[in-house]
Amino acid sequence: MAGWKERLFFLAFGALVAVVGYLMQRWGEPIGFLIGFVGWVCVAMSLLLSGSAFGKTINFISRFW
Secondary structure (H helix, E strand, O other), X not given: OOOHHHHHHHHHHHHHHHHHHHHXXXXXXXXXXXXXXXXXXXXXXXXXXXXXXXXXXXXXXXXXX
């Protein structure tokens, strides 16, 4: 199960990616929307998933990372 440190890291990482994606989109890069969307998905996962579901999701994603 993921603890609060993992959730906080994933929240901060998602927020940073979302801001970078927003800025890229604002400057005219078409891929910025996708990057921002991925960042917001990270934020939503860290806030909305339960502890065990969050841990399982992180374990699944880390296989491909």
